Amino acid sequence: MAQQPIRSTHRLKPVVSSKGTPMAQAAAVAKPPAPPRRRRASATPRRLPYLLIAPAALLMLGFIAYPVLSVFYYSLQHYNPTKPWRNGYAGFDNFVHAFTQDPQFWDTLLFSAKWVVVEVGLQLLFGLALALIVNQTFVGRGLGRALVFSPWAVSGVLTSAIWVLLYNSQTGITRYLADLGIGSYGTSWLSDTSTVFPAAVVADLWRGVPFFAILILADLQSVSKDLYEAAEVDGASRLKQFWHITLPHLKDAIVLSTLLRAVWEFNNVDLLYTLTNGGPAGVTTTLPLYVAKTSVNGHNFGYASALTTVAFVILLFFSIVYLRLSKFGGEK
Amino acid sequence: MITEIAPAPQRVVSEPARPRGGRRAWDEVPRWQIYLPLSVYLLFTLIPFYWILLFALRPAGSTSLVPWPMTLDHFEKVWTERSFGLYFQNSVLVGLATLVLTTVVALAGGYALARFDFRLKRGFMLALLCSQFVPGALLLVPLFQIFAELSMINSLGSVILAETVFQLPLSMILISGFIRNVPPSLEEAAWVDGCSRFAAFRIVVLPLLRPGLIAVGSFAFVHAWNHFLFALMFLSDQSKQTIPVGLNTLMNADSVDLGALAAGGIVAAVPVVIVFAFIQKWLITGFSAGAVKG
Numbered sequence: 001m002a003q004q005p006i007r008s009t010h011r012l013k014p015v016v017s018s019k020g021t022p023m024a025q026a027a028a029v030a031k032p033p034a035p036p037r038r039r040r041a042s043a044t045p046r047r048l049p050y051l052l053i054a055p056a057a058l059l060m061l062g063f064i065a066y067p068v069l070s071v072f073y074y075s076l077q078h079y080n081p082t083k084p085w086r087n088g089y090a091g092f093d094n095f096v097h098a099f100t101q102d103p104q105f106w107d108t109l110l111f112s113a114k115w116v117v118v119e120v121g122l123q124l125l126f127g128l129a130l131a132l133i134v135n136q137t138f139v140g141r142g143l144g145r146a147l148v149f150s151p152w153a154v155s156g157v158l159t160s161a162i163w164v165l166l167y168n169s170q171t172g173i174t175r176y177l178a179d180l181g182i183g184s185y186g187t188s189w190l191s192d193t194s195t196v197f198p199a200a201v202v203a204d205l206w207r208g209v210p211f212f213a214i215l216i217l218a219d220l221q222s223v224s225k226d227l228y229e230a231a232e233v234d235g236a237s238r239l240k241q242f243w244h245i246t247l248p249h250l251k252d253a254i255v256l257s258t259l260l261r262a263v264w265e266f267n268n269v270d271l272l273y274t275l276t277n278g279g280p281a282g283v284t285t286t287l288p289l290y291v292a293k294t295s296v297n298g299h300n301f302g303y304a305s306a307l308t309t310v311a312f313v314i315l316l317f318f319s320i321v322y323l324r325l326s327k328f329g330g331e332k
Numbered sequence: 333m334i335t336e337i338a339p340a341p342q343r344v345v346s347e348p349a350r351p352r353g354g355r356r357a358w359d360e361v362p363r364w365q366i367y368l369p370l371s372v373y374l375l376f377t378l379i380p381f382y383w384i385l386l387f388a389l390r391p392a393g394s395t396s397l398v399p400w401p402m403t404l405d406h407f408e409k410v411w412t413e414r415s416f417g418l419y420f421q422n423s424v425l426v427g428l429a430t431l432v433l434t435t436v437v438a439l440a441g442g443y444a445l446a447r448f449d450f451r452l453k454r455g456f457m458l459a460l461l462c463s464q465f466v467p468g469a470l471l472l473v474p475l476f477q478i479f480a481e482l483s484m485i486n487s488l489g490s491v492i493l494a495e496t497v498f499q500l501p502l503s504m505i506l507i508s509g510f511i512r513n514v515p516p517s518l519e520e521a522a523w524v525d526g527c528s529r530f531a532a533f534r535i536v537v538l539p540l541l542r543p544g545l546i547a548v549g550s551f552a553f554v555h556a557w558n559h560f561l562f563a564l565m566f567l568s569d570q571s572k573q574t575i576p577v578g579l580n581t582l583m584n585a586d587s588v589d590l591g592a593l594a595a596g597g598i599v600a601a602v603p604v605v606i607v608f609a610f611i612q613k614w615l616i617t618g619f620s621a622g623a624v625k626g
Contacts, residue, residue, distance in 0.1 A: 048529075052444035053456060055437045056500050063497040064463050067474035074474075130373060138366050146609075148370070148377055153608045154601065155558030157576040161597040162380045164583055165387050165590060171395065173383070206380060238361070260464070267467030270560050274580050288469045295473045296565070308470040315465045 068312070074305035082299045094306030104282070105307065108290040115201075115272075115286055116265045120258055122205055127212025128254075132246075134213070135220045145217075152210035156270025163203040163275060164190070190276055193283050200284055204271055212257060219253040220246070255325050263318055266311075287311055387594030406595035410582075414592060416599050418571060419578040423557055424603075426488055426574055430495045430556035431549045434503050437496070438548065439541075442507030443533065447516065460501040468498050472565050479566055490566040491574070495556040503548045510544030511537065550611040554604055575600045 078090045098105045134145045151159070166173050169188035178185045189199035223246060231241045269289050272278060278285035278293070285293075288311065295304035388406050389399035411417045445453065468475075475494060476485070484490040514537050522532035560576035567573050573581075579600060582593045 049444040049448035049450040050452070052440040052448075053452075056441040056504060057456065059437065059493070059497050059500060060459065060463060063475065063478065063494065064466055064471070067471040067478065068466060070474040070477070071471065126373075129369070133366055133370055136361055136366050138363065144370055144374070147374055150381075150605075150608070151377060153554050153558075153604045155560065155576055155604070157558070157560045157579050158597050158600050161579050161583060161593055161600075162384050164588070165594060166380060166383050168588075168590065171387075171590060173379075175395075176397070206376065263465055267469055269469045270576075274560070274583060288467060291470055292472060292561075301473050304473065311467070311470055315467070318465065 071305045071308045071312075074302050075309040077302045077305075079302035079305075080298075080300050087302075090302060094303050095310070097303065098306055098310065104285075104290060105287075107282070108285045108287045109310075111284065112266055112286040112288075116262050118201055119204055119208060119265050120262050122201070123208040123212050123261065124254065124258055126205065126209045128216055128250075130209060130213040131216035131220060132242075135217055149210045149214055151207045152214060154207055156207070156268065157274050159203055159207045160271055160274035163199075163206075167199060191280050193280055196276055196280060196284055200272060200275055203275060204265075207271075208261070208265075211261065215253060215257045216250060219250055223249045252325075259318060259321065259325065263315060266315070384594045384597050387590050388598050390591075392589075392591050406591035407599070409589075410592045410595040410599065414578065414582065414596065415570070416575065416578055416596055419573055419575045420599060422488060422572060423574040423576075426491050426495065426563070427553045427557040427603075429488075429492045430499065431553040433492065433496045434499045434552040435545060435549045438500055438503035438507050439545070441500075441504045442511055443537075445504065445508040446511035447519075460505055463501045468494070469561055472561065475562075476565055485566055486569045486572055488567070488572060491562050492556075494562045494566070495559060496552075499552045499555055503552060506548050507541070507544060510541050514540050547611055550607050554607055557604060 075094055076090055076092070078086045078088055078093070080086060130148055134141060134148065138144075154162075165171075167189045169175075169186050169191075172188075174183055174187045174189070175185065177183050178187075187195075189195040227245045228241055231245060236244070266286070267288055269286065269292060272284055272286060272289055273292070276284045278289050287307065291304050291307045291311065294300050294307065298304075386397070386399050389402050389404075390396055391401065391403045391405070411420075444450070445457065479485050479490040479494075482490075484493075518536050519529075519532045522536045523529070527535065558576065560574075560580065563574040563577050564580065567577070575596075579593070579596050582589065582596055
């Protein structure tokens with residue numbers, strides 16, 4: 001398991017060598033011409049690269065690193081501005097409470113996992129299919145691409161606004177479906193615990209599928225046409241060509257975009273916050289949404305920080321997998 | 333067997349007509365296998381857009397499925413009564429300031445990463461990648477405390493800073509990739525001709541980066557325009573709020589004014605649609621340059 005990804009990346013290296021990670025490129029670019037450039041660079045102060053990254057580094061230290069550290073600090077504290085008499089060092093109380101006495105923590109964690117798996121899985125499936133379709137040559141391809149990709153840039157809040165209009169019980173699509181004899185009048189998919197999950201999934205799919213379609217389409221552009229011609233000569237069916245040429249070529253892009261998207265879907269709260277606000281009866285509350293509510297409505301910053309720390313650990317696990325698969329540091 | 337042989341002559345006949353003969357295998361796909369799924373998916377994509385247009389343009393209380401008679405009342409109402417005119421200004425300000433700040437800071441950092449070897453480079457790259465996994469939503473409380481400390485709560489500056497910071501890592505990775513695609517020899521030639529490093533960068537490299545910078549800047553703008561949580565948390569003063577917050581307020585009202593909500597949604601979408609139409613052609617090429625794989 002630990003060795004597998006690294007070995008496979010080495011095997012794939014010749015295919016992707018023109019792209020690679022920035023680090024890989026850096027290594028490739030920086031190593032051979034280093035001596036002449038060193039001499040050149042000596043004309044400029046050695047501090048220059050540090051001066052250039054300083055603004056970015058300072059901003060990230062102040063507004064990412066420091067907040068992360070303060071979350072770790074508060075996770076070990078009882079800290080609630082509305083209950084100052086309880087504030088103080090808590091040890092691992094907050095974590096113990098989360099894992100043993102807070103069913104909502106487990107519920108929201110489980111829902112997050114379900115949400116991420118279903119969303120990313122379906123987005124990948126539809127995105128791949130869509131990319132393969134719009135990669136064909138056909139009349140109206142440019143317009144087709146522009147239209148199917150168009151929800152990509154729509155915000156979570158706007159997506160919610162649109163789907164609130166569609167799902168509205170009085171004037172939404174259900175009313176017109178009922179007019180046609182499908183379903184019944186007055187159904188509101190967002191306020192019924194049995195329909196809210198698929199309803200929210202569809203709304204997020206609408207916006208999420210183009211992301212995968214765009215990335216996969218970009219990668220499809222670089223498949224060598226000779227491979228298909230050779231396969232054609234050998235009499236391989238289209239399905240076989242897809243399985244043996246297209247899919248292996250897309251593997252890297254799929255792995256990376258899936259992981260990136262999983263992290264993004266896990267973290268993103270815009271859509272569910274505005275579409276369902278975690279309801280009805282809390283059945284669509286993800287862990288980050290629960291954290292936001294605990295800290296903003298409940299003012300329980302200490303406990304919210306502990307939950308955040310748990311979320312970080314989960315994401316860290318994903319990050320490590322991600323870094324391995326993206327060949328980061330794999331060049332030696 | 334017979335079915336395999338049968339289409340072959342047809343292919344030979346049709347081939348000269350096609351400009352790109354190299355893609356025979358994929359050109360064979362029957363048209364209906366393209367147009368049928370594409371049409372179904374287009375319905376799924378376009379009905380929601382049509383729905384919001386319909387609600388925005390038809391008079392309140394109408395149940396007609398075509399926006400006729402057409403009215404602009406909802407837009408007027410949302411722009412003035414619901415202060416979307418003001419929110420629009422705030423959103424434009426936040427979007428443009430984030431665009432400029434992100435692009436300038438990421439350009440400096442990206443240049444350092446692309447053209448220099450320095451000791452902290454590897455660690456810095458690692459920090460950039462790891463920051464991709466830090467969710468802004470989970471840092472709301474400490475960020476709120478920081479901005480309170482800096483007396484920046486209720487000022488657009490807090491949202492601009494927060495959006496910029498979370499846009500920076502990816503922008504910098506992308507830009508350093510674009511700079512790496514410019515051969516260093518071009519710059520070195522300018523140095524030999526007596527240009528300073530900065531002048532060489534400005535005259536030689538910057539023009540070549542234009543497509544990349546347009547893509548990165550547009551991302552930053554669209555992201556800041558769309559993002560909701562920072563503005564919701566850091567701007568409690570109603571006159572400072574942005575469009576997504578205004579939309580959320582409309583949605584959470586006791587009785588939702590659907591016409592106003594739809595019109596507000598269209599106001600929110602227009603700038604993004606314009607930017608999107610503008611950058612679409614850079615998108616695919618930008619991604620296929622492989623820069624996003626960082």
